[in-house]
Every structure is written in structure tokens, then in C-alpha cells.
Amino acid sequence: MKFVHIADLHLDRPFTSLASRESLSDIRRLEQRKVFKKVIQYIKENSIKYLFISGDLYENEYVKKSTIIYINDLFKEIPDINIFISPGNHDPYIKNSYYMDFEFSPNVHIFKGDFECIQTEDANIYGMGFTDFYCKSVDLSKIKKLENGKPNILIMHASLTGGSSENQEYNPILESKLEALDMDYIALGHIHKPYYNEKKNQKIVYPGSLVSFGFDELGEHGMIVRRYRK
Numbered sequence: 001m002k003f004v005h006i007a008d009l010h011l012d013r014p015f016t017s018l019a020s021r022e023s024l025s026d027i028r029r030l031e032q033r034k035v036f037k038k039v040i041q042y043i044k045e046n047s048i049k050y051l052f053i054s055g056d057l058y059e060n061e062y063v064k065k066s067t068i069i070y071i072n073d074l075f076k077e078i079p080d081i082n083i084f085i086s087p088g089n090h091d092p093y094i095k096n097s098y099y100m101d102f103e104f105s106p107n108v109h110i111f112k113g114d115f116e117c118i119q120t121e122d123a124n125i126y127g128m129g130f131t132d133f134y135c136k137s138v139d140l141s142k143i144k145k146l147e148n149g150k151p152n153i154l155i156m157h158a159s160l161t162g163g164s165s166e167n168q169e170y171n172p173i174l175e176s177k178l179e180a181l182d183m184d185y186i187a188l189g190h191i192h193k194p195y196y197n198e199k200k201n202q203k204i205v206y207p208g209s210l211v212s213f214g215f216d217e218l219g220e221h222g223m224i225v226r227r228y229r230k
Contacts, residue, residue: 001122001151003050004043005224007189008209009036010090011058012067033070035210039223040074043081048225049122051081054189054207055088055130055157060097068098075105082120083108087129088157088189089170094131111155115142123228124148126183127155135171143181151184151228159190160204178204184228194220 011032014025043051058067075083085108087093093100093112104110109118111127118125124146128138138158145152158171160178170190178186186204188195194208207224 001050002046002048002225002227003052003153004039004048005052005054005187005205005207005226006039006210007054007157007187007207008056008088008192009053009058009211010056010209011036011071012063013059014062032211033067036071037074039210040077042223042225043078046225049081050125051078051083052153052155052187053083053085054155054187055086056090056189057085057088058091058098060091060094063091063098065098065102068102072102072104072108075108079105079107081107082125084118084125084127084155085110085129086127086155086157086187086189087111087131089130089133089135092130092132099129117144117146119146119148119150123151123153123184125153125155130157130171134169136169138171138173140173140177140181145181145183152182153185153187154178154181154183155187157189160188175204185226187224192221194222196224 009032012029087099093110099110111129113129113131115126115128126143158173160175161172183203188204188206191206192209195206196202205224208221211221
């Protein structure tokens, strides 16, 4: 199976630092849309079967319905692709959110709170979603890993502990606890800096944000593309 893993697109981010400069914030939001469209185009052209979105796809407080429609229209362009979304702290699954009220394309699965497992023909896909703007803990023991010969993949929005005190509000997890799950791949979101290929056969991965949101986020940005063979 071949998949794309992205996170932290933050569509309709206000870009308040650019608001004083005429049209720059609008231009930046348009660039976000274009980057996301490029991801979908890549999926269409490269025999990708799965798209994992590990939270903060959009900004709940600012997102426009037209942006949600734009997102969903892109999802409709890849009807045979399995799309899994794990809501994060900026796009939680809450009352009156678009995740709850909007009818997304049938190929989209949105994780709602506690861990669940979706079995596909290729893999066992586990995930959970934020149901508030903060998540101070998560019970990994609720994950009941299947042993059916298929790859086990976990999708979630989380901060690995050891970071700043601010990140302790956003689903802090010890990396050793994730390693103990013995998953084949753990698709994380929240940290905008990529975290991959830093150790041999790394399975706990942050793709980083698709675009930079400030001068403190210089360097590479993009997506993770992987092929899994059992």
C-alpha cells in the first residue's frame, strides 16, 4: 500500500502579522489552497491509495464554508482514495463544527474522540480526534491492536513530551509509549517541523506543516510519501 501523510495546513489562518499589508494575508491563504491542491494532484498521478491528515486541516474559528466546500471538492476528485482525518486542536470535532455538520465525500473518515479501528483490505487504521481545543491526556491502552497480518497504522494529533510547556496542553505523549505500541507507522500532526529519517526505520513521523507560517519555521516543508510492503 502507498500513502501520503500530511498535517497542519491551517486553512483560513488569519495571518494577523500580514493584515497591515494590503492583500498579503489573502494571498497567503490562497497559497495554502494551491499547495493542498498540489497534494491532491500528486495523489491522482502517483497511484496513491490512502491519504492521512493528522489534524489542523483548517482553523475552526476562521474557516469559511466556501473553504470547506473547496476541500471537499478536492476529496471528490479522488473518490477511490481512502482519506482519514484525525481532528486536532485547531479543528476539533465539536458541536457546530464542519466536521460534525458538513457532509463530506463518502471516501472520507473523520475520527471522533476515542480510539477506533477501521479495517481496510490493506491495513488496520487506528485513530482518535480532539473533541475540544485542548487535550491534556490520552489513554493509549484503549488501542486494541489487531494481529491479522495487515499493517497497523495510527493517526493522531499529539505532542511528544519533552517539548515546551505550551505543548503539554495538546495531547502530550511519551515517545517511548508510542514505540511500545509496536505500530508499523504512526502518523502524527501538531509540530510544524518535519520529524523523519532521524533514526533507522523510523515509524513515528511528523510530516511538518505543508507551508511555513513564519520566520521561525524556515527549512523544508511538505508531505510524507511511503510505500508499505509486509
